[in-house]
Amino acid sequence: MTEVVATSVGSSQVTANRSSLLRWLSHGGLMLGLLILFIVVTMAIFASLLAPYDPYLQSLPTRFTPPVWFPGGGWEHPLGTDHLGRDYLSRIMYGAQISLAIGIGTAVVSGIIGTAIGVCAGYFGGKVDSILMFIITARLAMPVVLVALAVVALVGSSLTVVMLTLGFLLWDRFALVIRATTIQLRSSEFVTAAELQGASVLQIIGHEILPNLLNNLVVVATLEMAQAMILEAALSFLGLGVPAPLPSWGLMISEGKDSILFEPWLITIPGVFLFALVLGTNLLGDGLRDVMSPNGRN
Amino acid sequence: MLLNVENLNIDIATPNGSLAAVQDVSFRVSKGETLCIVGESGCGKSITALSLLGLLPKVAKRTARQMTFDGLDMQSMSKAELRALRGDRLSMIFQEPMTALNPLHTVGRQLSDVYRAHRKASRREAKERAIYLLKQVGISNAAQRLNQYPHELSGGLRQRVVIAMALMCEPELIVADEPTTALDVTIQAELLRLLIDLQKSFGMGMILITHDLGLVSRIADRVIVMYAGQVVEAAPAAELFTKPSHPYTRALLGSVPDPSYPRMKPLPSIPGTVPSLVSRMEGCHFFDRCPLACDACRQPIQLATIDKDHEARCIRVGKGEIRRKVVA
Amino acid sequence: MLSYAVRRIAMACLLTLFVSFIAYSLIFAAGDPAAALAGNASTAADADRLRQLYGFDRPIIVQYLHWLSGVLRGDLGTSLYFDQPVATLLLERFTTTARLGFFGLVLALVIAVPLGVVAGRWPNSMVDRLALLLAVVGQAMPSFWFALLLMILFSVKLSILPASGTASWQSFVMPTIVLGYFSMPAIMRLTRSGMISALESDYIRTARAMGLSEARVLFDYALRNAALPIISLSSAQFGFMLAGSVVVESVFAIHGAGSLAWESISRADLPTVQALVLCFSLFYVFFTMVADMLNAMLDPRMRSK
Numbered sequence: 001m002t003e004v005v006a007t008s009v010g011s012s013q014v015t016a017n018r019s020s021l022l023r024w025l026s027h028g029g030l031m032l033g034l035l036i037l038f039i040v041v042t043m044a045i046f047a048s049l050l051a052p053y054d055p056y057l058q059s060l061p062t063r064f065t066p067p068v069w070f071p072g073g074g075w076e077h078p079l080g081t082d083h084l085g086r087d088y089l090s091r092i093m094y095g096a097q098i099s100l101a102i103g104i105g106t107a108v109v110s111g112i113i114g115t116a117i118g119v120c121a122g123y124f125g126g127k128v129d130s131i132l133m134f135i136i137t138a139r140l141a142m143p144v145v146l147v148a149l150a151v152v153a154l155v156g157s158s159l160t161v162v163m164l165t166l167g168f169l170l171w172d173r174f175a176l177v178i179r180a181t182t183i184q185l186r187s188s189e190f191v192t193a194a195e196l197q198g199a200s201v202l203q204i205i206g207h208e209i210l211p212n213l214l215n216n217l218v219v220v221a222t223l224e225m226a227q228a229m230i231l232e233a234a235l236s237f238l239g240l241g242v243p244a245p246l247p248s249w250g251l252m253i254s255e256g257k258d259s260i261l262f263e264p265w266l267i268t269i270p271g272v273f274l275f276a277l278v279l280g281t282n283l284l285g286d287g288l289r290d291v292m293s294p295n296g297r298n
Numbered sequence: 299m300l301l302n303v304e305n306l307n308i309d310i311a312t313p314n315g316s317l318a319a320v321q322d323v324s325f326r327v328s329k330g331e332t333l334c335i336v337g338e339s340g341c342g343k344s345i346t347a348l349s350l351l352g353l354l355p356k357v358a359k360r361t362a363r364q365m366t367f368d369g370l371d372m373q374s375m376s377k378a379e380l381r382a383l384r385g386d387r388l389s390m391i392f393q394e395p396m397t398a399l400n401p402l403h404t405v406g407r408q409l410s411d412v413y414r415a416h417r418k419a420s421r422r423e424a425k426e427r428a429i430y431l432l433k434q435v436g437i438s439n440a441a442q443r444l445n446q447y448p449h450e451l452s453g454g455l456r457q458r459v460v461i462a463m464a465l466m467c468e469p470e471l472i473v474a475d476e477p478t479t480a481l482d483v484t485i486q487a488e489l490l491r492l493l494i495d496l497q498k499s500f501g502m503g504m505i506l507i508t509h510d511l512g513l514v515s516r517i518a519d520r521v522i523v524m525y526a527g528q529v530v531e532a533a534p535a536a537e538l539f540t541k542p543s544h545p546y547t548r549a550l551l552g553s554v555p556d557p558s559y560p561r562m563k564p565l566p567s568i569p570g571t572v573p574s575l576v577s578r579m580e581g582c583h584f585f586d587r588c589p590l591a592c593d594a595c596r597q598p599i600q601l602a603t604i605d606k607d608h609e610a611r612c613i614r615v616g617k618g619e620i621r622r623k624v625v626a
Numbered sequence: 627m628l629s630y631a632v633r634r635i636a637m638a639c640l641l642t643l644f645v646s647f648i649a650y651s652l653i654f655a656a657g658d659p660a661a662a663l664a665g666n667a668s669t670a671a672d673a674d675r676l677r678q679l680y681g682f683d684r685p686i687i688v689q690y691l692h693w694l695s696g697v698l699r700g701d702l703g704t705s706l707y708f709d710q711p712v713a714t715l716l717l718e719r720f721t722t723t724a725r726l727g728f729f730g731l732v733l734a735l736v737i738a739v740p741l742g743v744v745a746g747r748w749p750n751s752m753v754d755r756l757a758l759l760l761a762v763v764g765q766a767m768p769s770f771w772f773a774l775l776l777m778i779l780f781s782v783k784l785s786i787l788p789a790s791g792t793a794s795w796q797s798f799v800m801p802t803i804v805l806g807y808f809s810m811p812a813i814m815r816l817t818r819s820g821m822i823s824a825l826e827s828d829y830i831r832t833a834r835a836m837g838l839s840e841a842r843v844l845f846d847y848a849l850r851n852a853a854l855p856i857i858s859l860s861s862a863q864f865g866f867m868l869a870g871s872v873v874v875e876s877v878f879a880i881h882g883a884g885s886l887a888w889e890s891i892s893r894a895d896l897p898t899v900q901a902l903v904l905c906f907s908l909f910y911v912f913f914t915m916v917a918d919m920l921n922a923m924l925d926p927r928m929r930s931k
Binding site: 141145150153230238250257271275279 | 640648649765766767770771774777782862868873876894899902906910911914
Binding site: 351353381382383384385386389390392394397398399400401402403404411412415416447449450460463464466 | 828829838840847924926
C-alpha cells in the first residue's frame with residue numbers, strides 16, 4: 001500500500017515538472033520573445049566577428065547605398081549605407097550593444113532603488129509606507145523624458161550618464177510591485193515563524209522576503225528594460241542621449257530623418273530592430289509573468 | 299407540472315479532462331410545491347440550480363433528456379427566450395448577500411431594473427412596485443431604503459433586498475441556493491420564515507438548496523439527497539425522515555437506529571485530486587466512506603425503487619437489508 | 627466627501643511642492659548652469675559673471691524659495707532665450723499641447739474601451755486576440771519612430787497629410803494617432819481585465835439571473851464597475867502623454883510646450899525648463915486628483931467615507 005502511494009506521488013511530480021516545461025514551451029509569446037532576444041544578444045556579443053565593416057568607417061563615394069532588396073543595392077552592404085557611407089548592418093549590430101547595455105544597466109540601477117523602497121514600504125508599513133508612497137507618487141508626477149533630457153543635457157551626454165539617469169528615474173514600477181508582494185509575504189506563515197524564532201529584521205528580509213521576490217523582480221526587470229531601451233532611443237533621437245558617432249538605433253533614426261524623402265529605409269531599418277527588441281523583451285516579461293504566476297493570466 | 303428535469307448531466311472541462319459534476323439527476327416541481335436538494339458542499343447541488351436558469355459558467359456543459367418549464371422545452375429556448383423567463387416566471391436567490399448586489403447602484407435602481415426588464419412599466423410604476431416588495435420582505439421605511447446603496451445595509455437587509463428582487467415579477471418558481479447560510483444564526487430563522495410565508499402568499503414552487511436537514515423536515519414536500527454528483531435518494535419528505543434508505547442519508551440524519559450500525563468514516567480531503575476521483579468512479583460514489591461497502595458496490599449502481607416516489611441508489615435496497623435494519 | 631476632497635487637495639499641493647523642489651535641485655545639481663549658459667566659447671570669468679547675475683552662487687534651497695515665491699505670485703521668471711516672461715510663453719504653448727493631448731486621449735479611449743469590453747466579454751475570441759496584438763505592438767512601438775512611419779506613408783508616399791505644423795485640422799491627424807496609440811494599450815488591457823473580473827462577480831450573476839438584457843449587464847453593470855480604475859489610469863496617461871509630447875512635437879514641428887521644452891533644454895534656458903517641469907508635474911498631480919475625486923463621486927462606498 002505504501003509503495004503504491006509512493007510511486008503515485010513520484011509520478012505526479014514528474015508530470016508536474018513536465019507540464020511546467022510544457023507551459024513554457026507552449027507559451028507562444030514567451031518563445032517568440034526568447035528567440036528575438038537570443039538573436040539580438042548574439043548580434044551584440046559577436047558584433048566584432050559578425051559585422052562586415054567597422055561601424056565608424058566612412059566612405060563618402062558609397063553613401064546612401066540602398067539595401068539589397070532595392071534596385072541599386074548589393075550584397076556588399078546588405079542593409080545599405082548611411083549619409084556618411086557607413087555600413088548600416090555593422091552599425092545595427094554594434095547598436096544592439098548600446099540598447100542592451102542601457103536596458104540591463106538601467107534595470108539593475110532602478111531595480112536596486114525600487115526594491116529597497118518597495119521592501120521598506122511593504123515590510124515596515126505605517127508611517128514609513130506613507131512617506132515612501134508619497135515619494136513614489138512624486139516620482140510618477142515627474143515628467144521622465146523632460147527631466148532625463150535636462151539632466152543629460154546639463155551633465156553631458158554619454159552612455160553611462162543616460163544609463164544612470166534612466167536608472168534613477170524608472171524605479172517606480174519596481175517599488176510598487178515589490179511593495180505589494182512584500183505586504184503579502186509579510187503576513188505569510190513562514191515570516192511569522194521566522195519572527196517567532198527571533199530572527200532579526202535584516203535576516204527576515206534577506207532570507208525570507210528577498211528570495212521570494214525573485215520571480216516578480218525578473219518580470220519587472222524585463223519590462224523595465226524594454227522601457228529604458230525605448231527611452232534611450234527617444235533621448236538619442238532628440239540629440240540628447242547617446243552622443244554621435246555611437247551607433248545608437250535612436251540616433252541612427254534621427255540621422256536618417258533628413259533623408260525621409262528619398263531614403264526612408266534609413267529610418268525604417270533601425271526602427272524595425274528597435275521595435276523588435278522592445279517587443280521581444282515585453283513578450284518575455286509578459287510571458288514570464290504568465291508562466292510563473294500560479295493562477296496563469298490576469 | 300411546473301418544472302420537469304430528467305437525466306440532467308453537467309460536465310465541467312478541467313485541464314485534466316472532463317469532470318462529471320452532475321450525473322443523471324431527475325426531479326419535478328409542481329405549482330406551490332417545495333423541493334429540497336440536500337447534500338454536502340461540492341456534491342453538485344449549486345451547479346444544478348445554476349443550470350436550471352442557464353447560468354452555467356462556460357466550462358460547464360449541460361445535457362438532459364428532458365427539461366421543461368410549464369411545458370416549455372428549456373433546452374431548445376433561445377438566449378432571449380430564456381432571458382425573458384429568468385427573473386420573471388423563474389427566479390433565483392443566491393447564497394452571498396454581501397456580493398450579490400451591484401455596489402454602484404441604489405437598491406431602488408436595481409429592483410426597478412428587474413421589473414422594467416420584464417414589464418412595460420414607467421419609472422414611477424417600477425418604483426412603487428419596489429416599495430411594495432420591500433414592504434413584503436419586511437423592510438420598514440421602504441421608500442428611504444430605495445435610495446440607499448448595498449454597502450449601507452446589513453447582511454440580513456441585503457438578503458431581504460435580494461429576495462425582493464427575485465420576487466419583483468411574482469415568479470412561479472423560485473430557486474433558493476442556501477439563502478441564509480452566510481447570515482447570523484438569529485437572522486437565518488427569521489429570513490427562512492419570511493421566505494416560506496412569501497412562497498405561500500405568492501403560491502410559488504420552490505427549490506431550496508440546503509444542508510440543513512432540520513429545515514428540510516419542516517418545509518419540504520419532496521427531498522432529493524445528492525452525493526458526488528448523483529442522486530443517492532429521492533423521496534417525499536415524510537418518507538425520507540421515517541424510512542431513510544441510503545447509508546449516506548442515514549448518516550446525514552444521524553439517526554442510526556441500530557447501535558451496531560457502523561459509523562461513517564470522515565470525508566477524505568485531498569484537494570486537487572477530487573476531479574480525477576469523480577471521473578474515474580465506476581461503482582458507488584459513497585464507497586470510500588460507506589460503513590456497509592462490499593465488493594458488489596464496485597459495480598455501477600442504478601436508482602432502485604423502494605416505494606412509490608421513493609428511490610435510492612444502493613445495492614442493498616432491493617434485498618431488504620436496510621429496510622429490515624431500519625424497521626428493527 | 628468634503629473632508630476627503632480637502633485632504634486630497636492638501637495632498638496634491640504637498641506633492642507639487644515636493645516634486646518641484648526635486649526637479650529644481652536635480653537640474654541644478656546636474657551641472658553648472660552658468661557654464662552651460664555661457665556656452666563652450668566662454669571663459670571662467672564669463673561664467674562667474676553670469677553666476678552672480680542669476681544668483682546661481684547661492685544655496686539651492688535659497689534659490690528654490692526665491693523661485694517659489696515668484697511662482698506663487700505668478701512670476702515664473704524670464705526666459706533667457708526669448709527674453710519674455712516664461713508665464714506668457716507657457717500659456718501660449720500649452721494651449722496647443724493640451725489640445726493635442728486631449729485629442730490623443732479621446733482617440734485612445736474611443737478605441738481602447740469598446741475593444742477592451744469586447745475582449746473582456748469574449749476572452750480568447752478573434753477580437754480579443756486582435757486587441758492583444760494591437761496592444762503588444764503599441765507597447766513596443768517607439769512613438770517617434772511611429773510618427774516618422776506615418777509621415778513616410780501619409781506625407782511622403784501618399785501626400786494626403788501635412789508633415790508638420792498646426793495650420794489646419796489635417797496637421798493634427800498624425801500627432802493624435804501617435805499620442806492615442808501611445809496610451810491605448812494600457813487602457814485597453816485594464817478595460818479587458820476589469821471587465822473580466824466584473825463579469826465573474828456575483829452581482830453580474832444576480833443581474834443575469836434576473837433576466838436583465840445583455841446590453842444592460844455589459845455596459846451599465848459591468849462596465850461601470852470596470853470604469854473606476856479606467857478613470858484613474860486615463861488621468862495618469864494624460865499626464866504622461868503631455869510629458870511625452872516632447873518627442874511627438876519635435877517630430878511634427880508643432881509649437882507646443884513639448885517642443886519648447888526641447889528647445890529650452892538645448893539652449894540651457896533654465897528658467898523655462900524649470901517652469902515646464904513644474905507645469906507638467908502640476909498637470910499630472912491635478913488630473914490624478916480630479917480622477918480620484920471623480921472616483922469618489924461615482925463609487926458610493928468611497929463617497930460615504
